[in-house]
Amino acid sequence: MNIFDKMMRLDRRWIFLFLIIVCVVTYIIPFKVPIHVVPEVRSIYDFIDTLEPGKIVLIAIDYDPNNLAELQPMTFAIVEHCWRRKIKIIFTALSQNGPGMAEQAIRDISDSMKVDKTYNGKFYKGREIKNGIDYTFLGYKPYYGLVILGMGQDFRLPFPTDYYGTPLDSIPMMKGVLNYDQTAGVIDISGGSITDAWINYGQGRFNFPLALGLTGVMTAQYYPYLGSGQIFGIMGGLLGAAEYEKLADNPGRAMGGMRIQLYAHMVIILFIVMGNVGFFMNKRKKKLREKGI
């Protein structure tokens, strides 16, 4: 086996080793990666940033711990942005492990909200986030398509009580809130096919403004809906979350994770280039051999 063969048929354990070294080193050494913000992320930020305090946004936490690395930073950035601007949130979690993810996010962001902070030059005083006043967590119900349709009629149809068993009618924030018409819009943060249901059964039928936060691999699939105007924004993967963090001037896990992703991509590109060099050189050698040179 010559050098070019080796370049083409490298043992995959070498790739694993290089990748893990790069991930660990870039995790340890802190440095900033400049982020270029795309319009589809900016539109989500602008939507939240231009809402009047007291308005309600529905945030659907439709992912499981598998997608935590990519999607939890999105939830953190958007929810904190909403709460700093005193925008109320209705949370739903329509994937099986979603309630746990939502609870964890609510807990952690509520802690972060107690601290005074300045974002984009604007001072925000720390405050206590109260269940029933700043947010309502509806929880999980099976058959997400039907739950989305049901909420379009009345939130009380699929969720007579919130996740903690409190009847929706006795929650101050939910007084006068019947269905999507009383919300400013829906942001679905999802790692699976629930997104399709939000587009088809939710936006398609009830015509509310919808934005998506998706895993990196899902993103490309949902661009047709952006072009058709069915959704007004897409945040794709960790990069999308980092772009939102940059806009919100709230660097968090996503912007920190970008340096790891940047170098991991560079390692992958290096190996792809190496494989192609080996492939072409071998091809060339073969041709020369056939010609008898």
Added chain:
Amino acid sequence: MKRQIPFALVFIFGFFTIFQYFVPHESSEWVYEFLLDWILIIGIFALALGIWSLWRVSIDKINNRRPNWGYSYVTLAGLFLMIIFGFTAKNGDSWGYYFPFVIAVLLVIIMLIQTIKAKGQSKILYIGLALLFLIISILIGYFDKSWSIHFSTSEGLKNTMFQDFFDYILIPILSTMFSLLAFFIASAAYRAFRARNVLATILLVAALIVMLRFNFYLPGAEYFARTSTWLMNVPNLAANRAIVIGIGLGVVATALKVILGIERGYMGKG
């Protein structure tokens, strides 16, 4: 009759759901909401069926000593532990005899599993032991006031054990499984992205541009970002839109076939 009734039900409810969409009358909405309620109720039964199925499969694996049968005990322990945690909550600062109670309940389940596979005298022994542990768990539950059982309220969701098992066991396990994918994707990209022909070269170049879109070391980083956005918004959108429309038409055709009784796969044997 066995076939006609399901066909009639699918036909009636299928057509009703289609027409209901175009009839915004109060009574039509009422029937629609009633149907949604029914489907949710059926969904809950499916959950119970799923738990029963998991129990049966795990017991079968343990009894027949199939490969990796030991893990079935872990599966069942996880299932029942989360159910116990979800229905119990601490009342004060101390857990009291909560953990002996949890162990006693788990021992009841283990004894029941042993009873299923045992024969003769040992069957009676295991039944006796299961009853003994059941009595112990009932006595602990009755006399220990430091925690309580909540079947009808959601107090159990505030149980720290329920949250901790999710936060410190399930999340790390699932995150670890998923993060391993990064290594396989890297290896697959190295093998698959070869410029073998024109189409493969286009794919390779597009992938490289998308991967390089936030690489600030490159002189034309901004250009890569813009090109990547164009790739997503134009060629990707066009191709995906064609696929989505194709799928949509396929779904409509299949739905009509099911409603009209041409497609009968849902009934089992064609």
